[in-house]
Amino acid sequence: MTASGAAVTPAARLRERVTGFVAFLGQHGYPVGTGAEVDLARAVDSISVLERRQLRSACGVTLARSPEELRFVNAAFDRYFSGSDLSVEVPWTGSEVASLRPRARTPPPAGPPPRRDRADEPPPVVIPLGTYSASAPPSAHPLDPVSDREVRRLRHGVRRFRRETATLPGRTNDPSHRGRVDLRDTVRQSLRHGGEWVDLRRRAPRSTRAEFVVLWDISGSMREHDSRFFALVHALESLSRRSRVFAFSTKVDEVTEDVRRYGYRRATAMLGRRLDRADGGTRIGGSLHDFAERYGAVLSAETTLIVLSDGWDLGESEPVAVELERLRRRVRRIVWVTPYTRRPGFRPEVGALRAALEQVDALLGPEDFESRWPLRPFRFRG
Amino acid sequence: MGASEPSERGEGPMTHHVEWTTPGDVAATLLDQGYLADPDLAMAIYLSGRLGKPLLIEGEPGCGKTELAKALAGATGGELIRLQCFEGLDARSALYDWDYPRQLLAIRLYERSESPEQLEKEVFSERFLLRRPLLRALGGEAPQRPVLLIDEVDRADEEFEGLLLEVLSDFQVTIPEMGTLRARQIPWVIITSNRTRDLSDALKRRCLYAFVEYPDTAKEVAILERRVPGLGNAFAREIAEFVERMRREPELAKRPGVAETIDWATALLALRRTELDGETIAATLGFLVKDAQDLQYLRSKSLAPATPG
Numbered sequence: 098m099t100a101s102g103a104a105v106t107p108a109a110r111l112r113e114r115v116t117g118f119v120a121f122l123g124q125h126g127y128p129v130g131t132g133a134e135v136d137l138a139r140a141v142d143s144i145s146v147l148e149r150r151q152l153r154s155a156c157g158v159t160l161a162r163s164p165e166e167l168r169f170v171n172a173a174f175d176r177y178f179s180g181s182d183l184s185v186e187v188p189w190t191g192s193e194v195a196s197l198r199p200r201a202r203t204p205p206p207a208g209p210p211p212r213r214d215r216a217d218e219p220p221p222v223v224i225p226l227g228t229y230s231a232s233a234p235p236s237a238h239p240l241d242p243v244s245d246r247e248v249r250r251l252r253h254g255v256r257r258f259r260r261e262t263a264t265l266p267g268r269t270n271d272p273s274h275r276g277r278v279d280l281r282d283t284v285r286q287s288l289r290h291g292g293e294w295v296d297l298r299r300r301a302p303r304s305t306r307a308e309f310v311v312l313w314d315i316s317g318s319m320r321e322h323d324s325r326f327f328a329l330v331h332a333l334e335s336l337s338r339r340s341r342v343f344a345f346s347t348k349v350d351e352v353t354e355d356v357r358r359y360g361y362r363r364a365t366a367m368l369g370r371r372l373d374r375a376d377g378g379t380r381i382g383g384s385l386h387d388f389a390e391r392y393g394a395v396l397s398a399e400t401t402l403i404v405l406s407d408g409w410d411l412g413e414s415e416p417v418a419v420e421l422e423r424l425r426r427r428v429r430r431i432v433w434v435t436p437y438t439r440r441p442g443f444r445p446e447v448g449a450l451r452a453a454l455e456q457v458d459a460l461l462g463p464e465d466f467e468s469r470w471p472l473r474p475f476r477f478r479g
Numbered sequence: 480m481g482a483s484e485p486s487e488r489g490e491g492p493m494t495h496h497v498e499w500t501t502p503g504d505v506a507a508t509l510l511d512q513g514y515l516a517d518p519d520l521a522m523a524i525y526l527s528g529r530l531g532k533p534l535l536i537e538g539e540p541g542c543g544k545t546e547l548a549k550a551l552a553g554a555t556g557g558e559l560i561r562l563q564c565f566e567g568l569d570a571r572s573a574l575y576d577w578d579y580p581r582q583l584l585a586i587r588l589y590e591r592s593e594s595p596e597q598l599e600k601e602v603f604s605e606r607f608l609l610r611r612p613l614l615r616a617l618g619g620e621a622p623q624r625p626v627l628l629i630d631e632v633d634r635a636d637e638e639f640e641g642l643l644l645e646v647l648s649d650f651q652v653t654i655p656e657m658g659t660l661r662a663r664q665i666p667w668v669i670i671t672s673n674r675t676r677d678l679s680d681a682l683k684r685r686c687l688y689a690f691v692e693y694p695d696t697a698k699e700v701a702i703l704e705r706r707v708p709g710l711g712n713a714f715a716r717e718i719a720e721f722v723e724r725m726r727r728e729p730e731l732a733k734r735p736g737v738a739e740t741i742d743w744a745t746a747l748l749a750l751r752r753t754e755l756d757g758e759t760i761a762a763t764l765g766f767l768v769k770d771a772q773d774l775q776y777l778r779s780k781s782l783a784p785a786t787p788g
Contacts, residue, residue: 132684136530143529144502144522151502154522162683164537164690269567269636280579281571288599292586308676339676353677386729393732394539394674426772427732 114178115141118156121177126355126370127169133160149178165351240369241324242362247467248328254466255332269303276301308339308399310428312388314381314406315372316346322436322463326405327368329434329463331361333403341395344372345384351392381406381449382416389424400428404457407435408450417449421456430458438462499525513705514543514550515698523689524551533647533668535683538691541736544671547691548628551667557623560666562612564635570642574652576609603656613646617662626667632682633672640682647685694737696723702737707744717755718744725767730776735767743767 115137119129129137140155153174161167270276282298313330315323334340334356342353355368396402402424425431433453437443439462454460499505505528506521516524520536524547527534536544552559562573570576582602589598610618616627632640646652650662670686672678694702696719703715710718718740726734735743743766752759761778768774 130684136532136687139530140526143526150518151522154502154519155526157519158523158526158687158689161688162535162680163688167688167690269569269638281577284577284579284582288586288602291595292583292590292598341677358680390729392674395676397675423730423732 111141112138118174118177119160122160122170122173125173126367127166127173129160152178163351163354166354240327240365240372242365243324243328247325248332248361250467251328251332251463252336255329255336258466259336270300271303273299273301275299308397308401309333309337309341310395310400310402311340311342312349312385312402312404312406313342313344313352314346314404315344316409318407318409319436322407324365325463326434326436327365328361329466330405331356331364332466335361341392343388343392345381345388349384349388349391381408382420385417385420385424389420393427396424396427398427398429402428402431403434404431404453405434406449407437408433408453415452418452418456421453425456431456432459432461433457434461434463434465436463439464499528501525508554509547509550512550512553514546515694515702515705516547517698520547520689520691523687527667527669527687530687531665533670533686534689535670535672535678535686536689536691537672537674539693539734539736540673541738542691542693543737544669544691545628545630546738548626548630548669548671551669552626555623555626555667557667558621558625559628560612560616560625561628561630563630564632564639566634566636568635568639572611573639573642574611574613574646575654576611577603578607578609582607605657608654608657613643614652614660616666616668617646617650617652617660620663624664624666626669629668629670631673632670633675633678637679640679644681644685647682693726693734696720699723699737699740703740703744706741707748710744710748711753714747714753715744718747721755721760722767725777728777731768731770731773733768733770733773739767739769 116134119134119137122129136159137156140159141152144151144155153171156174157167157170161170270279272279272282276299279298279300282300283294283296286296286298287294311330311333313326319326330342334342334353340353341351342356343349344352352368352372356364358364359367421431433450435450438460499508502518502521502525505525506516506518509516509521509524523534523536526532536547538544548561549559551557585602585607586598589601593601612627616625629643632643647668650665651659653659696716699719699722700712700715703710703718704712707715722735722740722743725731728734743763746763746766747755747759750759750763764774764777768777
């Protein structure tokens with residue numbers, strides 16, 4: 098609606114709807130940058146908005162940056178534009194469509210149509226990335242930030258952990274006193290001395306660190322450890338340049354972007370809002386299988402796979418061993434972090450943990466990352 | 480010398496040669512090239528052309544990401560310029576390099592007749608510049624926009640992504656010794672990734688995005704009929720259904736992609752087979768499955784094709 102109260106043209110109405118859609122995404126924890134918003138407006142300008150399917154595709158192409166985000170944007174689109182069949186509602190002409198132009202951000206107009214928000218009707222495939230179980234209703238997953246001191250200790254411990262994982266020679270070269278002769282630098286150097294080869298410049302391979310892939314159990318049994326484990330997850334992600342984070346309960350989804358995008362405190366708040374925990378229990382074996390199927394490509398011979406879980410599993414324990422054995426063939430090492438290793442009398446006898454023990458290289462507790470002393474794993478192999 | 484010194488190249492206007500008016504046109508033209516693009520992918524290509532932005536395509540290996548760039552080059556008539564990424568790829572392999580032996584000869588030749596400043600200007604001129612794929616794509620003189628394929632960017636180091644930023648956002652390259660070279664016409668840019676690592680936000684922000692999945696059986700049958708003429712609909716369906724079964728095998732470390740399906744179908748046709756049987760499958764499985772443990776696992780199982788019903 099315009100401020101002057103004049104009749105709203107279809108083009109202006111669509112512009113409002115698209116801007117409103119962007120704001121709707123932002124309200125649900127999916128901030129859209131100005132560049133992407135401008136791209137979307139230009140895209141809308143270039144397509145036939147009489148076809149809802151094309152508008153949906155254009156939103157996905159311009160606003161998403163990963164398959165998870167694509168699913169998110171499509172689900173949000175279905176929800177936001179539900180009930181508005183554009184092809185029937187808006188008999189636009191080409192000139193009206195061509196008049197659409199991006200405009201500055203405005204406060205969100207009226208939110209999504211309320212038709213599906215009735216309390217008696219369950220919401221459709223909803224927005225949050227972690228809709229883990231179709232059968233178990235999602236519940237809130239609040240995360241409380243731990244103290245700054247604890248964050249610092251965890252980060253310190255993760256740095257130590259990173260040092261203790263292998264350092265590997267890479268194929269990228271850096272200037273060095275040893276290594277092969279670098280003709281480019283040598284010529285540049287020689288030009289400063291009238292073309293005389295004063296000395297040979299050299300380059301040598303840069304060492305690369307192992308990459309981390311973190312599988313974080315967010316099932317109900319881990320609820321009391323969530324905040325502490327998330328601090329550990331954030332430290333692992335932020336201190337390793339090549340790290341990926343996946344959250345699982347009955348299904349697995351990637352949350353790397355959510356962890357990476359913000360500092361620790363903001364990430365805690367944002368992720369707490371976006372994660373949905375399925376209270377239907379954990380199937381660790383099934384989740385590991387799902388992970389290998391969907392995200393197996395992220396694993397390599399340099400990967401350190403870190404599983405953060407208490408091992409409480411409502412599924413069979415045999416699949417856990419089978420899946421870990423499969424994963425083990427594809428990674429450098431597997432480290433399991435459980436919250437109970439430092440409790441008196443701890444024995445890894447929970448079903449999944451016992452099954453996993455044969456396949457993991459180290460069994461650690463979060464305390465190992467907080468201690469100032471070298472890692473004292475309950476079990477360490479290799 | 481000086482980074483701020485503008486080059487005469489790039490003074491001309493950037494031009495687009497977009498002839499497609501709808502995403503449907505894109506899909507139809509790609510189909511003529513033997514590439515079946517679904518509506519989302521056709522939209523991504525269409526918008527990439529209209530907005531003049533690079534297109535980042537992710538998906539499992541063998542789903543046709545690279546083929547898309549080839550089909551696009553065929554459809555537009557533009558030159559396909561391919562940059563295969565690998566760990567350690569740097570500006571010298573991707574962007575430009577200097578012809579050092581010729582530079583050294585030139586230094587020896589002119590050192591007595593030229594002043595040092597003149598010598599340096601001479602040595603770092605266009606004459607000694609070796610254009611690598613990225614610079615070639617920007618400097619195209621052909622009437623049609625070239626198609627720049629940056630393949631498997633996730634294999635390259637993160638530093639390489641930084642190198643791409645200037646090229647992809649402004650379509651220009653700054654060479655410290657020569658100035659800034661701007662593209663005469665914006666190339667089509669297709670960047671592919673197998674998602675073995677996460678790409679930087681900065682790179683993703685500069686691109687439109689599409690995700691390619693394994694095709695369903697009907698689409699794969701259509702692909703086979705186009706790419707392997709003479710196969711016949713029934714046999715193509717049998718092959719596609721068998722491949723889909725393989726993709727559902729939980730134990731496989733590497734699932735067969737469309738490229739493997741086409742190779743396998745071509746091999747079966749060369750062997751004059753018209754239907755699948757256990758013996759033929761066992762003998763030709765290497766076309767479909769490229770991992771030793773996977774092969775061993777599959778051979779230990781019954782490989783008979785699924786019976787109807």
